[in-house]
Amino acid sequence: MAVIQYREALRNAMVEEMDRDPNVFLMGEEVAEYQGAYKVSEGMLAKFGPQRVIDTPISEAGFSGLGVGAAMMGLRPIIEFMSWSFTWVCIDQLVNNAANVRYMSGGQYKVPIVFRGGNGIAHQLGATHSHRMESVYARIPGLIVVCPSTPAQAKGLLKSSIRCDDPVIFLESEKMLADRGEVSDDPEFTLPLGIAEIERPGEDVTVISYGRPLQRVVRSAMASLVDDHGIDVELIDLRTLRPLDVKTCVESIRKTNRCVIVDEDWGYCGMGSGILHKLNKPCFDFLDAPIEYVHSDEIPVPFNHYLEEAMMPSVERIVEAVRGVCYV
Amino acid sequence: MAVANQAVASEPSSKRPQRKPPAEVVPSDGAVERQRLRMMLLIRRFEERTYVEYTKPGQKIGGFCHLYSGEEAVAVGIAAIFDKTRDALINGYRCHGHSLALGMDPRVGMAELFGKATGCSKGKGGSMHFFQAAVGNHGGHGIVGGHIPLGLGLAFAQRYKQNGGVTFCLFGDGAINQGTFSEAMNMASLLKVPAVFIVENNGVAMGTQVERSSAEHDLARRGCGFAMPFRQIDGNDVDVVIAEMTTAAERGRNGEGPTYIVADTFRFRGHSMSDPLKYRTKEQQEQAKQRDPITLYAARLRERNLVDEDQIDAMQAEVDAEIREAIRLADEAPQPQLEARFEDILAETYPFDPND
Secondary structure: OEEEEHHHHHHHHHHHHHHHOOOEEEEEOOOOOOOOOOOOOOOHHHHHOOOOEEEOOOOHHHHHHHHHHHHHOOOEEEEEEOOHHHHHHHHHHHHHHHHOHHHHOOOOOOOOOEEEEEOOOOOOOOOOOOOOOHHHHHOOOOOEEEOOOOHHHHHHHHHHHHHOOOOEEEEEOHHHOOOEEEEOOOOOOOOOOOOOEEEEOOOOEEEEEOHHHHHHHHHHHHHHHHHHHOOOEEEEEOOEEEOOOHHHHHHHHHHHOOEEEEEEEEOOOOHHHHHHHHHHHHHHHHOOOOOEEEEEOOOOOOOOHHHHHHHOOOHHHHHHHHHHHHOO | OOOOOHHHHOOOHHHOOOOOOOOOOOOOOOHHHHHHHHHHHHHHHHHHHHHHHHHOOOOOOOOOOOOOOOOHHHHHHHHHHOOOOOOEEEEOOOOHHHHHHOOOOHHHHHHHHOOOOOOOOOOOOOOOOOOEHHHOEEEEOOOOOOOHHHHHHHHHHHHHHOOOOOEEEEEEOOHHHOHHHHHHHHHHHHHOOOEEEEEEEOOEEOOEEHHHHOOOOOHHHHHOOOOOOEEEEEOOOHHHHHHHHHHHHHHHHOOOOOEEEEEEOOOOOOOOOOOOOOOOOHHHHHHHHHOOHHHHHHHHHHHOOOOOHHHHHHHHHHHHHHHHHHHHHHHHOOOOOHHHHHOOOOOOOOOOOOOO
16 A cells, blocks of 8 residues: 555556556557656556557547547557547547447447546636536446546546446546545555445435545535534545446435535536436435535636636535535 | 559549559459359349338338448458458448448348347347448448548557458548548558548538539548548449459558548439439439449459359349348347347446446
């Protein structure tokens, strides 16, 4: 066990899996000679050579589709997007090709591919570069969507994603890459896809979140709720958004009778709305208050620091929502 | 750099020397040639009978359906040199002909058109999504140009595995105006993958003629700028197709990278079943029939005494019976179990059903 950065955890996961399986390769913009736009792949070109760590032109549709075709032939590509926001220009490759080819061929293919990169609002990048793509991909049958919130999860979930025989949408954040945490160096350390983690057990209210919003604001809000308001929060880190671990969420809500979902998506048709859809019916008879959903304002993401901060869930908004469902 | 024909390509295509069919040097008993002719007849009959079934009252074939009649020489020419143990073919939605040429049983293809579980994609793909991965037929893709990057990926995998395989990536003249075309061509050349990019140029993207969809009317020249050889060929002449594909495939197998080929051809039917071909004159249709790839090839084989009228008649009768049988079986096959709609989505099982 060593304390390493989130980016190192990602790198170690890739390096270990590439050592383990010669069919795994990494491809994307600036992953090789530049050593990674965010230094995630630093040193990998030297270790594995240009046949397995491959720079691409700025052609998202070209290289994401290349990955799908290679996966159809039995390779296990890791395709890095500099930002998930850029996948609007290649979404056809992910949705129509990666997700659909198995189904529309009657099951003739496995598509073992990982698409990974930074997702969501990463501070002052403006409306085009700040998209939260989780709700876009989590609604697509044929895809698995993973969103790690700690360095340990980054490693364990990425290794499982690379070993997975289905296409995985792996959502990181530029604003988490420098986070540090204890991470196993056991090459067989993995975390299961599709299982949420109860990060903090509690009795009074269930708070559900994941990834960057969890790291940015939910943990601070939880500390305030516990320490300042005496509310015993049960915090669930979803880790995987498709498939959703409904069981962990429902069991928790049946115990606490209250729930707040927090993400940084837009609310209407947002990730939290989809989660609500899954929880409403099995939890309805156990709820003492309607499930609350804290999300970003329904506006394009502004460039200005203060406007951007203002649009996103804050500690205050989360505390207010949790106190609201607890009627305190 | 292997851009030897760049100078030639700067001339308008009409002035460019067209490659002649290679002179036969190997004496032939005609068996292979008759097989090719028979396959072209089979594809034509499959498509024309599909047209009949589609337009019959009580329509049993649904959805979009794009017929290949008139373009058979391209698919059969590629199939002639296709190595099923290592090569790959990927295509747009006009995909019945290529699938048959690569050996798909017409009964399996017709069952797919009828949406039956006995179809090549278990009734989940339909006309636009014929797949037979086991022999290197990787679809059948519905979005114009969306599959070109996949073709790049198939070829990348062949290079990665060093298995000597080549990918034949086919698309129509409409698809070259998609961004995926430029992205995939550029990357294919950078990575030197063993791919042959083939435009089946039937002159019209649905109803929009090449002259109205491509600022450069000479589609071969749309292959400029990618540092790969580009050619325009007679896509109605199966021998020309075989010769050109052989050269391009060898280049790929030798690690020299991709080739871009525009195969000029003509589709006798509309873009899809709802297209009454109002944008074509009778004269154009008649002119095209003079260049029917089946007629041309049959005439050549007759000249070489490799086939006679009786043999052609017998082939026609055989393929007709084969297709009728395929239709009968497709019609009689049961509908898929309704539960099957939840199958074939993911390869692995998860603690929670993502499709619940």
